[in-house]
Amino acid sequence: MKVLFAASEMAPFVKTGGLGDVIGSLPVALREAGIDARVVIPHYSAIREVDYRLTYAVPRRSGDGAVTVHQTDYRGVPVYFLRSWPYFQDDGKIYTVWDWDTPRFIYFSQMVMAFIWELQRGALDDGAGWWPDLVHCHDWHTGLIPFLLHEARFGDGWNRIASLMTIHNMRFQGPYASSWLYAEGIRNRDDSILDQQDWRDNLLAIGMGYANKVNTVSPYHAAELHYPRFGEGLQDLIWRRHADFSGILNGIDAHIYNPAADPHLESVYDAETFRKKRPPNKAWLQSQLDLPVDPNVPLIALIGRITDQKGIDFAVPAIRAILEAEDVQFVGLGTGEPDLQAAFGQIGLDYSWKARTYLMFNEPFAKQIYAGADLLLVPSRYEPCGLTQMIAQRYGCLPLVRETGGLVDTVENYDNTPTAAQGTGFRFLFEEPAALASTIRWALDTFHNRPLAWATMQERGMRKDWSWAPGVAEYRALYRAAIDARRWWEAPGMAPLP
Ligand code: ADP
Numbered sequence: 001m002k003v004l005f006a007a008s009e010m011a012p013f014v015k016t017g018g019l020g021d022v023i024g025s026l027p028v029a030l031r032e033a034g035i036d037a038r039v040v041i042p043h044y045s046a047i048r049e050v051d052y053r054l055t056y057a058v059p060r061r062s063g064d065g066a067v068t069v070h071q072t073d074y075r076g077v078p079v080y081f082l083r084s085w086p087y088f089q090d091d092g093k094i095y096t097v098w099d100w101d102t103p104r105f106i107y108f109s110q111m112v113m114a115f116i117w118e119l120q121r122g123a124l125d126d127g128a129g130w131w132p133d134l135v136h137c138h139d140w141h142t143g144l145i146p147f148l149l150h151e152a153r154f155g156d157g158w159n160r161i162a163s164l165m166t167i168h169n170m171r172f173q174g175p176y177a178s179s180w181l182y183a184e185g186i187r188n189r190d191d192s193i194l195d196q197q198d199w200r201d202n203l204l205a206i207g208m209g210y211a212n213k214v215n216t217v218s219p220y221h222a223a224e225l226h227y228p229r230f231g232e233g234l235q236d237l238i239w240r241r242h243a244d245f246s247g248i249l250n251g252i253d254a255h256i257y258n259p260a261a262d263p264h265l266e267s268v269y270d271a272e273t274f275r276k277k278r279p280p281n282k283a284w285l286q287s288q289l290d291l292p293v294d295p296n297v298p299l300i301a302l303i304g305r306i307t308d309q310k311g312i313d314f315a316v317p318a319i320r321a322i323l324e325a326e327d328v329q330f331v332g333l334g335t336g337e338p339d340l341q342a343a344f345g346q347i348g349l350d351y352s353w354k355a356r357t358y359l360m361f362n363e364p365f366a367k368q369i370y371a372g373a374d375l376l377l378v379p380s381r382y383e384p385c386g387l388t389q390m391i392a393q394r395y396g397c398l399p400l401v402r403e404t405g406g407l408v409d410t411v412e413n414y415d416n417t418p419t420a421a422q423g424t425g426f427r428f429l430f431e432e433p434a435a436l437a438s439t440i441r442w443a444l445d446t447f448h449n450r451p452l453a454w455a456t457m458q459e460r461g462m463r464k465d466w467s468w469a470p471g472v473a474e475y476r477a478l479y480r481a482a483i484d485a486r487r488w489w490e491a492p493g494m495a496p497l498p
Contacts, residue, residue, distance in 0.1 A: 001035045001036065001133050001134070001476070001479060001480070001483075002035075002036040002038075002130065002131065002132045002133045002134075003027075003030065003035055003036065003037045003038070003132060003133065003134050003135075003136055003479060004037075004038050004039075004040060004116065004119075004132035004134070004135050004136065005023060005026075005027055005037060005038065005039040005040070005136045005138070006039075006040050006041075006109075006112050006135055006136070006137050006138070006142040006145055007019065007023045007039070007040075007041055007137075007138040007139070007141070007142060008041065008042065008094065008095075008105065008108075008138070008139065008141040008142070009023060009041065009094060010023035010024050010039055010041050010074075010079065011023070011024030011025070012024060012074075013041070013047050013074075013079070013081075014041070014044055014046060014047065014094050016094055016095070017305060018168065018217075018250070018384075018385065018386070018387045019138060019139060019168045019169075021250075021252070021253070021387055022138075022168070022217070022250055023039060023041070023138065024074070024253065025251070025252065025253035025256070025468060026250075026251070026468055026471065026472075026475070027039050027077045028074070028075045028076065028077055028253070029251070029467070029468035029469070029471070029472050030472055030475065030476075031076050031077055032076075033472045033476070035472075035476065035479075037077060038077060038078045038079070038080070038130075038132075039074075039077060039078070039079045039080070040079075040080040040081075040082060040112055040115060041079070041080075041081060041082075042081070042082060042083065042087070042088045042104075042108055043068070043070055043081035043082055043083035043088050044088055044092065044093075044094060045088070045089065045090050045092050046092055047070075047081055049072070050070040050071060050072040050079075050081055051070060051071055051072060052068065052069075052070055053069045053070060053071045053080075053124055054068075054069050054118070054123055054124065055067065055068045055069070056069070056114060056115070056118050056123070057114075058084065058107075058110055058111055058114045060107075060110070060184060060185075061183065061184060061185045062183075065084045065085070065107070065111070066084060066085070067082055067083065067084040067111050067114065067115070068082070068083050068084070069081070069082060069115065069118070069124070070083075071124070080115065080124075082108065082111045082112070082115060084107065084111055087103075087104045087107055087108070088104070088108075098176075101141075101174075102174055102176075102177050102180055102203070103180040103183075105140070105141040105142070105144075105174065105203070106144055106177060106180050106181060106184060106186075106203070107184070108141065108142070109141075109142055109143075109144035109145045109148060110144075110148070110184065112135075112142070112145060113145065113148045113149075113152070116131075116132065116135075116161070119131075119132075120157060131157050131160065131161065132161055133160065133161065133162065133479070133483050134161065134162040134163065134164060134479050134482055134483055135149065135161060135162075135163050135164075136163075136164045136166065136479075137163060137164065137165050137166065137207055137211065138166050138168060139166070139167065139168050139169060139172065139204070140172055140173050140174035140202075140203045140204035140207070141174070141203075142207070143165065143174060143203035143204045143205070143206050143207030143208070144181075144186075144203055144206055144207070145163060145207070146163040146165055146206070146207050146209075146210035146211040146212075147186075147189055147206050147207070147209075147210045148186075149161055149163050149210075150191075150210045151187065159486075160486070160487060161486070162212045162213075162479075162482040162483040162485065162486035162487075163207075163210070163211045163212055163213075163482065163486075164211055164212065164213045164214070164215065164478065164479065164482050165204075165207040165208055165211035165213075165214045165215075166214075166215050166216065166217065167204070167208070167214070167215070167216040167217075167225070167384070168216075168217055168384055168385075169384055170204075170216075170225060170230065170231065170232045170234065170384070171232050171309065171382075172204075173202050173203065173204040173205065173232065173233075173234070174202060174203030174204055175198070175201065175202045175203075176201055176202075177201050177202065177203050178197075178200075178201035181201070188200065189206055189209070189210075191209045191210055193209045193237065193240050193241070194206065194209040194237075198233075199234070199237060202234075204234065205234055205237055208234065208237050208238075208241060209237065209241075211482075212244070212482040212483075212485045212486045213244050213245075213246075213478055213481060213482040213485065214238075214241050214244055214245045215245065215246045215247060215248055215478060216245075216247050216384055217247065217248065217249065217250045217384045217385035217406060218247050218248075218249050218250070218384060218385040218405055218406030218409045218410075219246075219247035219248075219249065219409055220247070220404075220405055220406060220408040220409045221247055221382075221383070221384045221385065221404075221405035221406055222245065222246055222247025223247075224382070224404070224405060225238045225245075226238050226239060226242075230382055230405075244485075246478065248471055248474045248475060248478065249385060249406060249409055249410070249470070249471060250385040250387065250390075250406070250471065251390075251466060251467050251468035251469070251470070251471045251472075252387055252390050252391055252394065252466050252467070252468075253468075254466070254467040254468075257367070257370075257391050257394055257395070257466075258394075259274075259278075259371055259394065259395050259396065259462075262367055262371070264364040264367045264368055265281055265367070265368065265371050266280050266281050266283075266284035266285075266368075266371075267280035267281055267284075269281075269396070270462070271459055271462040271463045274396045274458060274459070274462060275455060278371065278396050279295055281368070281371040281372040282295060282299060282372040282373070282374070283295065284368075284372065285299070285331070285368055285369065285371075285372030285373070286299065286329070286372070288368070289329075289331060289356045290356075291329050291353075291354065291356070292329075296448075297327055297328060297329055298328045298329070298374045298375060298443075298444055298447045298448075299328070299329045299330075299331065299372065299373045299374050299375075300319075300322070300328055300329065300330050300331075300373065300374065300375045300376075300377060300440070301330070301331050301332070301333075301369045301370075301373035301375065301376050301377070301397070302315065302319075302330075302331075302332045302333070302334065302376070302377045302378075303332075303333045303334060303366050303369060303370075303376065303388050304334050304378070304388055305334055305335065305336045306334040306335060306336030306337060306340045306341050306344050306359070307336040307337050307340065308337070308340070308381065309380060309381055309382060309383075310334075310336075310378075310379070310380050310381075311379035311380050311381050311402060311431060311436075312334075312336070312340045312343075312344055312379075313340060313343075314379065314431055314432055314433050314436065315377060315379045315433075315436060316340075316343045316344060316347065317433040318379075318433040318434075318436035318437040318440065319332075319347055319355075319377075320347060320350070320351075321433065321437045322437055322440050322441070322444075323347070323351045323354060323355055326441070326444060328354065328444065329354050329355065330347065330351070330354065330355040330356070330357075331355070331356050331357075331358075331369055331373065332344055332347065332348070332355075332356070332357040332358065333357075333358045333360070333362065333365060333366060333369060334358075334359070335359055335360060335361055341359050344357055344359070345357050345359050367391075367395075370391050370392050370394075370395035370397050371395045371396075371397070373392075373397050374397065374398065374447060375397065375398050375399075375400055375440070375443050375447075376388060376389065376392040376397050376398070376399050376400065377400050377436070377440070378399055378400065378401040378402070378407060379400075379401070379402050379428075379431075379436050380401070380402055380404060380405070380407065381402070381404070381431055382404050382405055383401075383402075383404050383405035383406055383407050384405055384406060385405065385406030385409075385410075386401075386405065386406045386407050386410070389401055389407055389410055389411055389425070390410055390466045391466075392461075393410075393411075393424055393425070393461030393462065393464060393466065394461070394462060394464075394466050395462075396458040396459075396461065396462050397458075398424070398425045398426070398443070398454070398457055398458065398461065399411050399424070399425040399426075399461075400425060400426040400427075400428075400439060400440065400443055401425060401426070401427055401428075402427070402428060402429065402431065402436075403427050403428065403429045407427075408427075411424055411425040411426075411427060412424045412425070412460075413425070413426065413427040414426055414446065414453070414457060417453065418450055418452065418453055419452055419453060419456060420450075420452075420453035420454075420456040420457050420460075423453075423457050423460070424457050424460050424461040424464070425457065425461070426439050426442060426443045426446075427439075
C-alpha cells in the first residue's frame with residue numbers, strides 16, 4: 001500500500017505542536033509495518049540541509065508557477081519539500097494570517113497535485129514511477145486536496161487515488177476561501193453534502209465533504225465533534241459523514257520519547273528502575289531552575305501552547321491559589337496568546353522563590369521537565385488527542401487533566417484507594433479555577449499521604465503502550481476502507497488491492 005501524507009508541518013523539520021509530532025512519527029511507524037509512506041510538506045525557509053531534486057510547472061490563471069522540489073530521507077521515509085513564488089520563500093513563519101495563509105495553502109494543495117503527477121511519471125526515481133493509493137490529508141491546510149482528486153477522477157490512474165481527511169483541530173478551518181478559489185479557477189464545489197455556501201468556501205469542510213473517509217485523533221473526540229460545543233459549526237457535516245467518520249488515537253514516537261535512552265536526561269530509567277533512578281532528574285531540574293532541591297516538595301508542571309484552548313485562562317488563578325497556600329513548586333513552559341502569556345509569565349515573577357515560567361519553545365527542556373516533575377497539568381477546554389499527557393505518563397510524571405477528548409481516552413482516573421487499584425492520573429470536569437485547584441489538592445494529598453498509590457500509578461502509566469503500534473493497525477484498516485470506497489465508486493470492476 002502506498003500512502004502520501006500531505007501536511008503543513010513535520011517534526012523534526014518544523015513543529016508547532018502535536019500535528020508536527022504525528023507527521024514526524026506515524027509515517028515512520030507505517031513504513032516499519034510495510035506500508036510505503038511518504039510525506040510532502042511546504043519548504044519553509046527555516047528548513048535547510050535538504051537536496052534539490054527538480055523544478056516543475058503548475059498551471060495557474062496568473063501564469064505558470066515554478067515549483068522546486070527538495071528531498072531528504074527521515075528514518076527511511078522519503079520527505080519532499082515544495083516551494084514556489086511568492087509563497088514559502090523567505091517568510092520564516094509556519095503560520096501567518098488568514099489572508100496570506102489561505103491562498104498559500106490553496107496553492108500548496110495545487111502544488112501537491114502537480115507533484116503527484118511528477119511522482120507517477122518517474123521524475124524523481126529515474127522513471128520507476130509512483131502512484132499513491134491514498135493521499136492522507138491533515139487539517140484545513142490540505143483540505144482542498146480531496147476535492148482536487150475528485151475533480152481529477154476521470155483521468156486514468158487518478159481514479160484510483162483515495163483520500164483520507166484527518167482532523168487534528170476543528171477550530172482552524174480555512175474559512176471564506178472563495179475569492180482565492182475563484183481566482184485560481186477552481187470550480188464550484190458541487191458535492192450535495194456541502195449544501196451551505198459557508199461549507200463550500202471552507203477548506204476543512206471541503207476536505208470533510210469530498211474525502212473518502214474522515215477521522216479525528218481520538219475516539220472520545222470523534223463523539224464530541226458531533227455536537228455544537230466542539231463541532232465549531234461543522235457538526236452537521238460530521239453527522240452527514242457519520243458512517244465514514246471515526247477516531248484513531250495518536251501514538252507517540254517510542255524512540256524519541258524514551259526515558260531509558262533520552263540523551264537529555266540526567267539519569268535514564270524505565271518502569272523497573274524509576275523508583276531509584278528518576279529522583280536524580282527531579283533534583284537536577286530543581287537545581288537548574290534555581291529552586292530549593294527537595295524531593296518532598298511536589299513539583300507541578302505545565303507544558304503547552306498558552307491559549308484559551310489549553311484552559312490557561314482559568315488555570316492561572318488556580319495555580320496562583322495553590323502557590324499561595326501550599327508548599328509546592330511550579331514550572332511552566334509555553335508560548336501563545338500575548339495576554340495569556342503575560343498572565344502566565346507573571347506567576348514566575350510573583351512567586352519567584354517557588355515558581356518559574358518560561359515563554360519559549362524548547363524540546364530538550366520539555367523532556368527534562370517530563371522526567372523531573374511530579375505532576376503535569378493539562379486543563380484543556382477541548383483536546384482532540386493531546387500528546388503531553390502521554391509523554392508525561394511514559395516519563396513517570398502523573399497527568400492531571402480535564403475530562404475532554406483524548407485526555408479521557410488516555411488518562412485513567414485514580415480510584416482513591418491506598419494501593420491505586422486503578423488510575424494513571426487525576427481528572428476533573430468543570431472549566432473553572434476552583435475545580436482545578438481542588439483536584440490539584442487531591443493530587444498533593446495523594447503525593448504526601450499515599451506514596452504507594454503514587455508509585456503504582458507512575459509504574460502503570462510507564463508500562464502502557466503509547467507507541468504507534470495500535471494506531472498503525474487501525475490506519476491500515478481505514479486506508480483500505482477508503483481505497484475500496486474510492487475504487488468501487490470511481491472504477492467499478494477494478495481488481496481489489498492486493
Ligand atoms: P497541541 O498540538 O494542541 O499543541 P499536543 O499535546 O498534541 O498539543 O502536542 C504538543 C507537543 O508540543 C508536545 O510534544 C509538547 O511536548 C510540545 N510542546 C508544546 N509546547 C512546547 C514548548 N513550549 N516547548 C517544547 N515543547 C513544547
